[in-house]
């Protein structure tokens with residue numbers, strides 16, 4: 076490909092890390108690219124809780140619109156922020172490797188209590204705005220108090236340091252990518268089979284126009300078909316459940332060396348309602364997402 080590929084991305088530190096990573100992969104294929112930073116609704120209204128923001132795709136919509144207007148040639152998204160149905164004219168052309176998919180709990184040293192579950196003191200105040208994280212955390216620790224927290228990853232850590240919270244929850248992938256110094260904090264890395272992450276957490280999605288075959292052909296060279304297989308099952312469950320990121324639903328899929336699929340899922344009707352957890356295995360993906368949803372309901 077002769078031309079420079081224009082990559083649409085959000086401007087947060089994590090989004091820029093992900094966009095630069097993508098640029099390096101394209102560079103390895105001998106392809107030049109430039110970043111076009113696009114502000115999304117999710118960036119503009121950092122003070123609002125997710126529950127108060129209407130609609131799906133508030134971290135992705137403006138970038139998708141830029142793709143459709145041909146202002147950019149491809150978009151890099153955190154796949155977990157991407158709605159399960161593609162807008163008319165766009166395609167999810169490729170996905171990246173999967174970073175650590177798990178959530179983590181970052182605890183202030185003064186709020187650590189050895190012997191307590193996750194080492195978190197009784198009655199601790201935990202910051203998260205995700206209904207999925209709230210439901211599962213309360214399910215494990217009914218004594219804790221939840222408090223909404225917004226802003227990008229560095230901002231949330233600042234809020235933890237200032238003493239507004241005893242602990243906060245984040246995606247391990249984001250913390251590791253930014254190489255954040257967590258010295259002094261107690262970090263609890265959850266097992267994704269127990270504390271179930273968001274569908275496609277830890278994966279990057281590369282989106283293009285459906286008819287832009289030259290760019291699509293390039294991205295197929297960096298596509299990870301193995302990652303697409305498991306994350307597509309996770310996203311299919313989310314789609315069947317009719318959910319966006321407001322829904323307290325975690326889905327995590329692994330493929331074992333024999334080629335069998337294992338799915339762990341956790342779902343609650345509301346963030347403060349009991350969580351239903353399931354684990355299903357199957358040698359085929361045929362109707363696997365349907366079976367997972369049925370088992371959850």
Ligand SMILES: NCc1[nH]cc(CCC(=O)O)c1CC(=O)O
Nearest residue numbers: 153156245246248249276277278
């Ligand atoms: N909802 C925001 C968001 N989207 C993707 C990530 C982290 C990277 C990833 O999971 O792929 C985060 C931050 C977080 O949840 O802590």
